[in-house]
Amino acid sequence: MSAIIEVVGLEKRFGTFQAVRGVSFQVDRGEIFGYLGANGAGKSTTIRILCGLMTPSGGTASVAGHDVASDPEGVRFSVGYMSQRFSLYPDLTAMENLDFFGGAYRLARRARLRRAEALLGDVGLSADDPRTAGAMPGGVRQRLALAAALLHGPQVVFLDEPTAGVDPEARRTFWRIIRKLSDSGTTVFVTTHYMDEAEYCHRVGLMVDGALVALDTPSGLKRAHVPGRLFAVRGTGLDVARLRELAGVTHVEPFGAGLHVRGDLLTAEVLSEAVRAHGGQGVLVEESAPTLEDVFLAVAARSSAG
Amino acid sequence: MIDLVSLAAIVRKEFIQALRDRRMLAMLLGIPVLQIIIFGFAANLEFNRADTVFVDEDRSEESRDFLRGLTAEKTFLAHGVVTVAEMERELRNGTSQVGVVVPRGFGRRVEGVEAATVQAFVDGSDPTRAVAATAALEQYASRRTLEALRGLGGVAGVARVTFEPRLLYNPSLKSRLFMVPGTAASILVILTTIVTAMGLAREREVGTMEQLLVTPIRPLTLMVGKTIPYAVFGLVDVTLILVVGNLVFDVPMRGGVAVVYLGALVYLVSTLGVGLLIATVVETQQQALMVGFFFLLPAILLSGFMTPIEAMPRWIVPLTYLNPVRYFVAILRAVLLRGAGLRDVAEPMGSLAALSLGVLLLSAARFRRTLG
Ligand SMILES: Nc1ncnc2c1ncn2[C@@H]1O[C@H](COP(=O)(O)OP(=O)(O)OP(=O)(O)O)[C@@H](O)[C@H]1O
Ligand SMILES: [Mg+2]
Numbered sequence: 001m002s003a004i005i006e007v008v009g010l011e012k013r014f015g016t017f018q019a020v021r022g023v024s025f026q027v028d029r030g031e032i033f034g035y036l037g038a039n040g041a042g043k044s045t046t047i048r049i050l051c052g053l054m055t056p057s058g059g060t061a062s063v064a065g066h067d068v069a070s071d072p073e074g075v076r077f078s079v080g081y082m083s084q085r086f087s088l089y090p091d092l093t094a095m096e097n098l099d100f101f102g103g104a105y106r107l108a109r110r111a112r113l114r115r116a117e118a119l120l121g122d123v124g125l126s127a128d129d130p131r132t133a134g135a136m137p138g139g140v141r142q143r144l145a146l147a148a149a150l151l152h153g154p155q156v157v158f159l160d161e162p163t164a165g166v167d168p169e170a171r172r173t174f175w176r177i178i179r180k181l182s183d184s185g186t187t188v189f190v191t192t193h194y195m196d197e198a199e200y201c202h203r204v205g206l207m208v209d210g211a212l213v214a215l216d217t218p219s220g221l222k223r224a225h226v227p228g229r230l231f232a233v234r235g236t237g238l239d240v241a242r243l244r245e246l247a248g249v250t251h252v253e254p255f256g257a258g259l260h261v262r263g264d265l266l267t268a269e270v271l272s273e274a275v276r277a278h279g280g281q282g283v284l285v286e287e288s289a290p291t292l293e294d295v296f297l298a299v300a301a302r303s304s305a306g
Numbered sequence: 307m308i309d310l311v312s313l314a315a316i317v318r319k320e321f322i323q324a325l326r327d328r329r330m331l332a333m334l335l336g337i338p339v340l341q342i343i344i345f346g347f348a349a350n351l352e353f354n355r356a357d358t359v360f361v362d363e364d365r366s367e368e369s370r371d372f373l374r375g376l377t378a379e380k381t382f383l384a385h386g387v388v389t390v391a392e393m394e395r396e397l398r399n400g401t402s403q404v405g406v407v408v409p410r411g412f413g414r415r416v417e418g419v420e421a422a423t424v425q426a427f428v429d430g431s432d433p434t435r436a437v438a439a440t441a442a443l444e445q446y447a448s449r450r451t452l453e454a455l456r457g458l459g460g461v462a463g464v465a466r467v468t469f470e471p472r473l474l475y476n477p478s479l480k481s482r483l484f485m486v487p488g489t490a491a492s493i494l495v496i497l498t499t500i501v502t503a504m505g506l507a508r509e510r511e512v513g514t515m516e517q518l519l520v521t522p523i524r525p526l527t528l529m530v531g532k533t534i535p536y537a538v539f540g541l542v543d544v545t546l547i548l549v550v551g552n553l554v555f556d557v558p559m560r561g562g563v564a565v566v567y568l569g570a571l572v573y574l575v576s577t578l579g580v581g582l583l584i585a586t587v588v589e590t591q592q593q594a595l596m597v598g599f600f601f602l603l604p605a606i607l608l609s610g611f612m613t614p615i616e617a618m619p620r621w622i623v624p625l626t627y628l629n630p631v632r633y634f635v636a637i638l639r640a641v642l643l644r645g646a647g648l649r650d651v652a653e654p655m656g657s658l659a660a661l662s663l664g665v666l667l668l669s670a671a672r673f674r675r676t677l678g
Contacts, residue, residue: 014678051520053677072675076522087517091323103315104521148517 004029004064004156004187005050011058012045012210019045021210022059027189027203029155032182034198035191036296037207043191044084046207047158050189051081064155077105080149080157084164084191086141090134094120094144095127098151105152112151119147123177139170146177156187163197175200195293206296208303218292225298226262226290231271234258235283242278253297260294308527316523316531324535334501334536338493338543339550345489346482346555356439358382358404359393366413372424375450376406381442393427403429404439419458475560475643486557487638488611490547491631494570495577495605498540500598502532502581507594510585516677525673529666533578540574541567560645569637569651572658576630579665586672605631630665633658 005027012020020042027033037043048054050063052072060067066074088097095116102112117127123143133141142162149157159178163171175197182188182202190201198204199218206214206221214221228250238259243252248270251262261271272285324330360373377384385402396402405427415422426443430436509515518528544567551557559566580601588594608615608622609631615623626632633654640646640654648655 048677053516053519055676055678073522076520079520081517081520083513083516085513085516087513087515089319089323089514090512091326092319096319096322100315100319101517101521103312103318104518104523106309106311106522108311109314 002029003027005033005062005189007046007050007059007061009059010046010049010056010061012042012049012054013057019210020049020056023207023210023212024059025205025212025215027156027187029187030182030185031203032178032188032190032201034201034204035189035207036193036195036198036204036292037191038300040209041207042210043207044160047081047160047189047191050075051079051158052076053081077152078155080152080154082142082145082149082157082159082162084160086133086145088133088141088145088148091132093132094125094129094136094147097133097144098148101148102151107152115151116147119150120144122180123147124173139166139173142166142170142174143177146174150181150186154186156189157181159188159190161191161193163192163194171197195291195296198292204292206299208300211303213303214295214299221292221295222290225295228262228264229266230288230290230294231261231266231268232258232286232288233261233271233275233280233283234285235275235280237279237281238275238283239278239280243275246274251298253294253301255293255297260288260297262294307524308530309524312523312527313531313534316528317534320532320535324539330501334497334539335542335546338497339546341493342486342489342547342550343554345493346486346551355381355383356404356435356442357385357396357402358406359385359396359402360387361390361393361405361407362387363410364408364412368413368416369408372408372412372450373406376446379442379446381439397427397429400429403432403435404443406443416454419454482555483557483643484639485611486547486551486555487642488609488635490544490551491573491609491634491638492606492611493547494540494543494574494634495631496602497543498536498574498577499581499584499602500595501536502578503584503588503594503598504591506532506582506585507588507591511590519675519677525675526667526670529579529582529670529673532582533575533666536578537571537574540578541570544570557642559642561641561647561650565641565646565648565651566638568648569634569641569655569658572655572662573630573634573637576658576662576665579662579669580630583665583669583672586669586674605629608632609635611635627657628661630658630661633661 003026007026008024010020010023011018023046035043035046045054049056049068050061052068052075055069060069062068063075064078066078068075089100092100098116098119099113102116103109107115120127123146125140125143125147133144136144146159146162163174166174171194178188178190179200192198201218203215203217204221205212214225216224232255234257240252240254240259243249243259243261248263248265249261250264253260268285268287272283275283275285324334362369362373373387376382382404385396388396390407393405393407397405407425407427409423409425412422412424424447428436428439509518548559548566552559581598584594584597584601588597608618608626608629610626611631615626615632618626636654637651640651
């Protein structure tokens with residue numbers, strides 16, 4: 001497989017503030033590439049540079065063979081972009097929006113109407129839906145935005161938090177479409193706040209404060225960043241400080257309503273004894289598989305400490 | 307430079323959006339008609355009559371005759387004979403605009419065929435009226451003199467020269483005929499500049515600009531595409547204004563309609579272009595509105611719409627060459643009132659066309675295709 005996105009030492013400064021700090025990575029053709037990071041980590045900024053919407057302050061980036069700084073026109077024809085904020089016309093219907101954006105990509109009218117109709121079908125919308133985009137519920141609107149990003153058959157689509165604020169069922173539907181896209185050879189570059197969604201990605205990059213601090217497959221990331229056995233601890237009166245001092249425990253992180261405790265030599269029995277001994281009540285300890293959330297917490301803790 | 311497929315898509319989209327937005331439609335089509343009617347009636351600079359008081363210090367047959375004659379002039383609306391103090395009060399509080407004082411000895415001097423002086427006080431705070439009243443007073447005085455000469459039988463040997471002025475195009479000097487074209491140009495510039503400036507700023511605010519920028523639409527295509535639909539609405543407005551102007555204010559159409567529309571089209575491209583140019587320097591709709599008015603006020607005031615450009619200070623005149631309103635006011639007046647043809651208005655038309663092209667190209671050049 002050949003790389004379709006190549007980023008080397010990419011930087012972006014806004015005045016004195018550095019939003020992206022020397023990021024390098026490659027994305028392969030047909031890959032689903034996830035980009036994870038807290039608010040303000042620099043995810044959208046990276047995407048905007050890769051779409052030719054912003055000029056980099058340093059480093060180089062090329063998409064589908066076009067350098068983003070010197071050939072933004074080539075980039076425009078090769079990429080589809082779905083921005084974080086809904087940015088189709090709220091006073092136009094689905095079909096009118098697609099008609100317009102198809103025209104913007106210089107597709108002939110007849111051809112683009114046919115293509116729009118087919119795409120709307122693919123994302124589960126109807127071409128003669130009389131609603132304007134502004135009147136559609138969030139999930140439907142996001143699928144419409146995806147269809148708009150795919151009109152001109154781009155090699156790469158950039159989806160910036162496509163499922164933010166959308167209900168779980170709609171999120172699952174959306175990810176089914178993403179997987180189909182990838183199966184048909186389109187490269188998908190997607191950012192998300194939902195760790196469960198990141199599991200669907202072929203590879204995941206973690207951004208912390210503008211830097212790419214980890215990049216691997218989900219299982220690779222877990223192996224590298226969440227070593228040892230992982231236990232989910234639930235109950236009341238859990239004493240985090242005391243648990244951290246326990247022999248064999250390497251990490252204790254709040255997780256959901258309870259804690260995630262890691263250690264190499266731990267067993268569930270030993271751990272639950274210890275938790276009770278330190279005042280825990282109604283304690284339930286189960287070994288669990290590490291999630292990307294654990295990876296994220298581990299990496300973020302290390303990055304902010306270092 | 308311009309891609310036709312994209313252009314057609316932009317034009318279609320702008321039309322759909324404008325026609326779907328009732329407030330926008332009301333603004334585009336209703337307001338111009340309303341404004342032309344209101345301004346047409348309000349913009350009445352005609353000097354009808356001046357309220358006049360008389361002070362007769364002579365109290366002679368001659369002085370009474372002189373004042374009676376003056377009262378008969380339809381220009382002066384006599385408020386009666388008063389004292390000097392009363393006259394001063396009337397002038398100060400604005401009840402009267404003209405005070406005529408016939409001094410003692412007037413009758414004797416006229417009788418003795420000597421030069422006699424009559425004093426007139428004219429309220430200069432309204433210059434138009436003051437100038438007209440002064441002219442009417444002078445006319446009256448010279449007529450009296452001529453009559454006196456004739457009475458003496460002495461006109462023989464005096465070569466008498468009189469002007470016989472004939473007013474062309476607007477013989478009754480109706481200011482409305484003069485004001486309606488200016489008002490039309492002003493309404494069009496306000497509407498089109500604000501609508502486009504706000505429209506593009508709105509795309510930036512709402513976020514649709516970001517989606518637009520990621521497409522290969524070229525700036526000039528975008529600018530022209532955003533101009534065409536509003537130029538069409540503008541031409542509809544021109545039609546409405548001409549019809550209303552004709553029906554309500556008797557504004558004639560002496561020249562060719564085609565010339566008016568050609569001028570209007572070129573004018574609209576320039577004013578829409580200015581709106582787009584404004585949108586390239588602002589971030590929000592509010593800023594667009596502010597910068598818009600910053601352009602509109604001087605553009606209208608320096609258009610020759612109310613004050614002739616020749617009467618403006620020297621240093622300001624070059625600025626008016628960059629003002630599209632100036633050229634359109636000139637074209638409209640020439641064609642509507644003087645029956646000018648395309649050849650007659652070639653100069654303002656050419657200047658306006660150059661200005662339109664310049665503004666449109668400048669706004670396309672200034673339009674940034676990136677967010678930062
Ligand atoms: N145009 C801009 N001017 C100045 N600062 C900016 C600009 N765009 C982004 N930033 C700053 O750069 C940083 C990174 O922003 P970015 O939008 O890339 O973050 P993000 O990872 O997408 O966050 P989120 O999850 O909130 O979308 C933020 O601190 C943001 O305030
Ligand atoms: Mg973002």
